[in-house]
Amino acid sequence: MSSLAPQAPPAPGGPRGLVMARALIPPALRAWIARLDPELAALCCYQLGFDAAGGPRDGGKLLRPALCLLSAAAAGGDPSDAVSACVAVELIHNATLVHDDIMDGDKLRRHRPTAWARFGVPAAILAGDALLALAFETLTEDPHPAAPVTAAELTRTLRVLSSGQERDLRYERLPSITLRQCLSMLEAKSGSLLGFACRAGASYAGAPPEWRGRFSGFGTDLGVAFQLVDDLLGIWGDPRVTGKPAGSDLRARKKSAPVVAALSSGGAAAARLAELYGKRRPLNQRELRVAAKSVEQAGGRDWTLGEIRRRTESALERLEGLDLDHAAHADLRQLAAAAADRAW
Template sequence: MTDLDVTVAHRSAREVLSWSRAEVDRALRTAVDRLPESMRVIAGYHFGWWDEHGSPTGADPGKAIRPALVLLGAQAVGGEVDAALPAAVAVELVHNFSLLHDDVMDGDKTRRHRPTAWHVFGVNAAILAGDALLTSALDVVAGSGNAQAQQAIRVLSGAVQRLLDGQSADLAFEERADVPLAECVRMAECKTGSLLGASCALGALFGGGRDEQVEHLRSFGEQVGLAFQFVDDLLGIWGDPEVTGKPVYSDLRNRKKSLPVVAALTSGTPAARELDALYHADRRLTDPELARAAELIEVSGARAWSQGRADDLLTGARAHLRAAEPTDRAAGELDAVARLATRRDH
C-alpha cells in the first residue's frame, strides 16, 4: 500500500467502533465479572452497564477507540481479530483505570452525562476500583496464551508508566505559575499519546507483525493521540456541552493548563499578559471573564496554532501508517478512526 486513498471498500469509523465494541464487550464483561464483588459493581457502573444498584442501564459506554486500534492493528499486519481480543480488552481496562483516577484527581462530578463513580461510591472506592481494572488488564494479557504476551505486558506497562508521568505533570501544572509549552506538549504525549500508541503496537504484536510494522503503528497511534489531545483541549474551551457533557469554558473555569491555554500564556502577546492576570486571579472567574479568557486565547493565535498542530500530527500519523505497509482495508479503517478522533465536533 502506497496511498491511503485506496479504492478497497472499508467501513466508516463509526461502523468500526460499533463493531469493535461488539467484539470486545463479552470478553470485557468477563474480565470485570472476575473482580471482587465490591470492585465489580463500581466498574460496571463506570462502564455504563448498570446503575449504582446493579440494575441494567443504557448509559453511554464511550467510543472504545483504543480497542478498535488494537483490532485494526492486528488486521493491518495480516493477523486475526480473535488473537488480538485479549490485548483489546486490556487497553480498555487500562484506559478506564485512568479515567476513574482522573475523575477523582480532577474533582469531576460527571462523565458521559452521568455522575462519576467517585461521586456515587466515594473517593476511596473509586480509586480501588481503578486499581482493580489495571491489575485485571495485566492478568488478561498474561493469560492470553499468545506467544507475544510477555512483550505485550512490557509494552502495556511502559505505556502505563508514561501515562502516570503525564498525569503527574498535568497535576503539577495546576500549582505552577509558569509552564513552558514544550513541557505541556510532552505531558500530553505521555498522558494521551502513550496508550493510543501502545494500542496499535499491541494489535500488531498479537497479529504477528514484523518489528518495523509494530514500531510504525505505535508511532501512528502516538501521533493520533497527541492530535486528539489538541482537539480535546479546544473542545474543553469551545466545545458544545451537549456533545462534551461538560459546561462551556469548562477547562477555563478549572484554570486548567491545557495546550491552547499554555500556548496563549507563552505567546508573548498583549493577550497573553491579560490572560495571565485572569488565570491567576485569586477568585472564581465570572461568566463574562471566562468568555474574555476564551477570546484572548483566540486573539493570541493559540487556537489556530492548536488546530494547525492537530492537522500536522494527523498528516505525520498517516505517513507512519503508510510506512507500516498495512493491508488496504485496515489502512482505510485506521485512517477513518484517526480522522474521527481528531474531529472538532466529537
C-alpha cells in the same frame, strides 16, 4: 475541521473499527468485570458505561480497542486474536479516567456523575486499582504468543503515562510552561496508551519489530491529536456533547494546549489571560467568557487546530511504505480522521 484526506464511506454505525470494537469488546469486558465482588463490579460497570442488563449504555468511545483491532488487521493478522489486548487497554484507560477525575475534582463525565462523585473517593480509588489489576490478569491468562511481550510493554506504558499525569498536575502549579513541555506531557499522558494499543495489535499479528515501532508512533501521534481536540472542547465544547460544564478547563485554570499557546504569544490578549489565570478566587461567568475570547485572540485556538492537523498527518505518514492489508489500512486512516474531526 475538515477531513485530512479522502476517506472511504463510513460503515453503518460509524467507522468500521468502532463497529468491530462495539461487537467484540463489551462482552469480554463484562466477563472480566464479573470476576470482581458484586459491589466493586457494579462500580466498574458504571464507569465502563454498562447498564443493569449487561449491555452498553454509553459504553465510551472504544477508540483504543478499535485501533488495536484495526492495527492487527492491517499488519496481516486476525483481529479477534487481539481481543485480550483490547480488553486490557480499555480497562487501563478507564482506570486512568477514574483516578484522573479524582485528581482533577471533576464531578461530571459522559453526562453523569463521575465514579467518585457517585460512589465516593475511597471506593473509586479501589475500582481504578481493580481495573488495573484485571488488565494485567487478562494478558497473563492469554495463551497467545504475543501476550507476554504485550504485558511487558503495558507496564512500561503505565510508567510513562504516570509520568505524564504527574507533570500535568505539577504544571498547574507553575506560573508558566513552554509549548515543548506541554506537548511532551501530552505524548506521555495521552499518546502513550494509544501508541500501546496500536503496537499491541501489530504484535498480535506477528509483525516485525520495525513495524511495531511504526504502529506505536502512529498511535502516539494520534493520541496527542485526540487530546488536543479534547483541549479545544474543554474551552469551547457544547456541554450537551461533552458531558461537562462549559469552559470547564478555564474554570479549573488548566494549562491546556490552547492556553499555553496563547500565553506564549505575547500581546494584550495573552496578558489579559495571564491576569485572569492569576486570580486566587474562582472566575465568574463573565470572566470565563473573557478568558475564552482571550485564548482565541492570542492565537491559542488556531495553533491547536494546526497542531491537530500536523499530528494526524504525521500519524498517517508513519505507516506509509509498509505492505499493509489495504482495506484495514484504509479503515485506520478513516478512524484517524474521525478521531481528529470527532465526526462520530
